[in-house]
Amino acid sequence: MRVDFTKMHGLGNDFVVLDARARAVPAIDAAIARALADRRTGIGCDQLILLEPSETADFRMRIFNHDGGEVEACGNASRAVALLHGADASVETSGGVIHVEPASGGASVDMGKPRFDWDAIPLAYAMDTAIMPVGWDGLDQPGAVNVGNPHVIFFVENADAVPLDEVGPEIENDPLFPERVNVNVATIENREHIRLRVWERGVGLTRACGTGACATAIHAMRRGLADREVTVTLPGGDLVIAWGDDNRIRMTGPATESYRGSFEWGDFA
Missing domain, CATH: 3.10.310.10 (Diaminopimelate Epimerase; Chain A, domain 1)
Structure with missing residues (x-):
């Protein structure tokens, strides 16, 4: 199966973005995320980003770090995804729903409320x-x-x-x-x-x-x-x-x- 990707970055923090909102991709696990992120034998990135349909927001963003671990949030990736999407959107993440808005040369992101407890x-x-x-x-x-x-x-x-x-x-x-x-x-x-x-x-x-x-x-x-x-x-x-x-x-x-x-x-x- 051939899969399309978009390579993006925010201030040098780089991502491989897979868009599965309209066309599904096979299940991603830690091993596949690590393989794609490898800078010598894969595409190479800090984070692999998977966009999927969402029942609670305009779409869902999943984030896999270079080591294959899935994490809750990524601010730079949020701006990249806003640019890719091209319009204001609510985005479901494991850390909560955020709101993105493309702007000239980048994006503005409502990252939600900080937690201190x-x-x-x-x-x-x-x-x-x-x-x-x-x-x-x-x-x-x-x-x-x-x-x-x-x-x-x-x-x-x-x-x-x-x-x-x-x-x-x-x-x-x-x-x-x-x-x-x-x-x-x-x-x-x-x-x-x-x-x-x-x-x-x-x-x-x-x-x-x-x-x-x-x-x-x-x-x-x-x-x-x-x-x-x-x-x-x-x-x-x-x-x-x-x-x-x-x-x-x-x-x-x-x-x-x-x-x-x-x-x-x-x-x-």
Whole structure:
């Protein structure tokens, strides 16, 4: 069976998108997702995105990380899907229903409401998620936010100086986080600008992470360190994150279609 795909990216965070809304594709499991995501023997991507019909929204988006694990949310993929869809839409995800709106050169996404309760992150045991009494290798007192998926955020003097490729895997897989966690290190430049690097759960170091930008901005706002709208600069570029009076998060930024192609399903199954 030949299957069409669209290769897309948001600030360098790249995706293979399979559109099964009109034409079904065979069932995807972790092994197939890993094979397609492999940059040497597959198409290559950070995440495999599957679009399907939905009974509760305009369509459903499923997200498989590079390691094959299925996750709840992906902000950059949401913007890419908005661009691909070409119109305002409600999108069902495992992390809840989000709303996407294409814009010039990208999209704006209503990412829903942040969650701060320890068991909503989730953590292994109760603690204050605004200033957590824990630390790893010089990184301490982080905050935790769930924005559809779990994030831990450290504010540091220089985000570029943190050996995130070393400490990121340790924190991601710490028993404190029963579903693992995305690790963010951020430097607050001023109340309207944050610099950020992300170790993404199941992916590793990434050029951009939309949910990481949302979680980091919300944590800074929650701590009184940033205004309710900020620019978050990642290695791949800028995202604008706003936290409205209705408690909903809006993320705005670019998305790009790279190319289209097809593959033989049996080569990866």
